[in-house]
Amino acid sequence: MMTPEKLQGSLEKIRTFLQSEILPLESEFLRRPFRELLSLLREKRGKAKALGLWTPHLPEKLGGLGLSLSEFARVSEELGRTPLGHYVFNCQAPDIGNMEILIENATADQKQVWLEPLIRGDIRSCFSMTEPEFAGSNPVWMSTAAVKEGSDYVLNGHKWFTSAADGAAFAVVMAITNPDAAKPHHRASQIIVPTNTPGFRLVRNIPVMGHEGEDYLSHAEIRYENCRVPQQNLLGQEGEGFTLAQQRLGPGRIHHCMRWIGICERAFEMMCSYAARRQLAPGQPLASRQIVQEWIAESRAEIVASRLMVLQAAEKIDKEGSRAARQEISLIKFFVAGVLHKVLDRAIQTHGALGLTNDSLLSYWYRHERGARIYDGPDEVHKSVVARMILKEYGVEISI
Numbered sequence: 001m002m003t004p005e006k007l008q009g010s011l012e013k014i015r016t017f018l019q020s021e022i023l024p025l026e027s028e029f030l031r032r033p034f035r036e037l038l039s040l041l042r043e044k045r046g047k048a049k050a051l052g053l054w055t056p057h058l059p060e061k062l063g064g065l066g067l068s069l070s071e072f073a074r075v076s077e078e079l080g081r082t083p084l085g086h087y088v089f090n091c092q093a094p095d096i097g098n099m100e101i102l103i104e105n106a107t108a109d110q111k112q113v114w115l116e117p118l119i120r121g122d123i124r125s126c127f128s129m130t131e132p133e134f135a136g137s138n139p140v141w142m143s144t145a146a147v148k149e150g151s152d153y154v155l156n157g158h159k160w161f162t163s164a165a166d167g168a169a170f171a172v173v174m175a176i177t178n179p180d181a182a183k184p185h186h187r188a189s190q191i192i193v194p195t196n197t198p199g200f201r202l203v204r205n206i207p208v209m210g211h212e213g214e215d216y217l218s219h220a221e222i223r224y225e226n227c228r229v230p231q232q233n234l235l236g237q238e239g240e241g242f243t244l245a246q247q248r249l250g251p252g253r254i255h256h257c258m259r260w261i262g263i264c265e266r267a268f269e270m271m272c273s274y275a276a277r278r279q280l281a282p283g284q285p286l287a288s289r290q291i292v293q294e295w296i297a298e299s300r301a302e303i304v305a306s307r308l309m310v311l312q313a314a315e316k317i318d319k320e321g322s323r324a325a326r327q328e329i330s331l332i333k334f335f336v337a338g339v340l341h342k343v344l345d346r347a348i349q350t351h352g353a354l355g356l357t358n359d360s361l362l363s364y365w366y367r368h369e370r371g372a373r374i375y376d377g378p379d380e381v382h383k384s385v386v387a388r389m390i391l392k393e394y395g396v397e398i399s400i
C-alpha cells in the first residue's frame with residue numbers, strides 16, 4: 001500500500017526517533033513502575049516536540065500535523081509498535097479523545113483552562129462513564145447524577161475503569177442531568193470535573209490481569225460524593241452527553257485499531273526472527289516446521305487485511321462522517337481486536353516459555369490488550385450491529 005507523499009518524511013522521522021530514543025527504554029518500562037520513568041519520558045517528549053511531530057493528530061493551527069483521519073491512522077500504526085509511542089507524542093487514549101471533544105465542544109474559557117495545557121502535555125485527563133452496577137455496553141444506562149444547585153452541578157455516583165485517572169488533572173464525567181427526557185439518549189451530559197474537587201474520591205487503581213496499574217497505565221474506581229463543580233463546566237449542551245460520546249468513538253476506534261496493527265507488526269517481526277534463530281536441533285531452526293510457517297503466513301494475511309479494512313473505514317469517516325461509517329467501524333473493532341489476539345498468541349507460542357516472561361513485550365501486550373475485545377464496545381455488540389444492519393436489507397428488523 002502506498003504511503004501518502006505528505007506523510008513519508010514524518011513517518012520516517014518517527015521511525016528513526018522511536019528506534020533510537022524509545023525502543024531502548026522498553027526493558028526499563030517492563031521492569032519499573034511507570035511513575036519512575038516520568039522524568040525520562042518528559043525529556044523524550046521534549047525531543048518529540050523539537051522534531052515538530054508533537055500531537056500529530058491535531059490541526060496545524062493547534063500545533064499538530066493537520067492530517068486527515070486516514071493519514072493519522074498511518075502515524076498511529078507506527079507509534080503503536082512500542083507501548084510508549086503514543087504517550088511520547090501526546091496522542092494517547094484517553095487524552096486524544098478528550099482533546100477532540102474539547103476542540104469541537106468546549107467554550108473559549110474551557111479551552112484555555114483544560115485544552116491548552118492538555119495539548120502542551122502539562123496535564124493529563126480521563127473519561128469517566130462506565131459504572132460497575134450497570135452494563136457498560138448499554139451506554140445510556142447509568143445512575144451517576146448531576147443535580148443543579150445554585151450555579152453548580154452536584155455530582156453523586158460510582159464509576160470504574162476510568163483509565164488514566166491516577167494523576168489526571170480532570171475527568172470528563174458522564175452524568176444524568178435530564179432524567180425525565182423522553183429519549184434515554186438525551187438524559188446524560190458530559191461535565192468537566194477537576195480531580196482535586198472535594199468529593200472526587202479515587203477509591204483505588206483496579207488491579208487488572210495481575211497488575212496494579214498506576215499513573216497513565218491505571219484503571220480507577222471513583223466515587224463522586226457531593227462533588228460540586230460550576231455549571232460552566234458543562235461540555236456542549238445539557239442532554240448531549242451521548243451524542244458527544246458517539247463523536248469520540250468513530251475516530252477513537254480507528255486510532256485503537258491502527259495502534260493494534262502496529263503491535264501486530266512488532267509481534268510478527270519478533271515471531272519471525274525468533275523462529276529463524278531458535279534451533280530445535282543442530283541445523284533445524286524452528287522456522288523449518290510447517291506449523292510455524294502457517295502461523296507466519298496466516299498472520300501476514302490477517303495483518304494486511306486488517307490494515308486495508310481500517311484505512312477504508314477511516315477514509316469513509318473522512319468523506320462522509322462517523323455515522324455513515326457505522327458498519328465499517330463495528331467491523332474493524334471486532335475483527336482487528338481478534339487479529340491482534342491471534343498474532344500475539346502465535347508469537348508467544350513461538351517463543352515458548354520466554355514469551356510468557358515479564359521481560360517480553362509479548363506478555364505485556366497479551367495482558368494489557370486483552371481489554372481490546374471489551375472496551376469501546378465488546379466484540380458481541382459490534383457483531384450484532386453489523387448483522388442487524390445487514391439483515392435490515394433482507395427485511396428483518398431486530399431491536400436491541
Ligand SMILES: Cc1cc2nc3c(=O)[nH]c(=O)nc-3n(C[C@H](O)[C@H](O)[C@H](O)COP(=O)(O)OP(=O)(O)OC[C@H]3O[C@@H](n4cnc5c(N)ncnc54)[C@H](O)[C@@H]3O)c2cc1C
Nearest residue numbers: 127128129130135136137161162163371374375376378380
Ligand atoms: C482496559 C479497559 C479500559 C477501559 N477504559 C474505560 C475508560 O477510560 N472510561 C470508561 O468510562 N470506561 C472504560 N472501560 C469500560 C468499558 O467501556 C466497558 O468495560 C465496556 O463498555 C463493557 O461494559 P461492561 O464491562 O460493563 O460489560 P457488560 O456490558 O456487563 O457486558 C458483559 C459482556 O456481555 C456481553 N454482551 C454485552 N452486550 C451484549 C450484546 N448486546 N449481545 C451479546 N453479548 C453482549 C459481552 O461479552 C460483554 O463482554 C474500559 C474497559 C477496559 C477493559
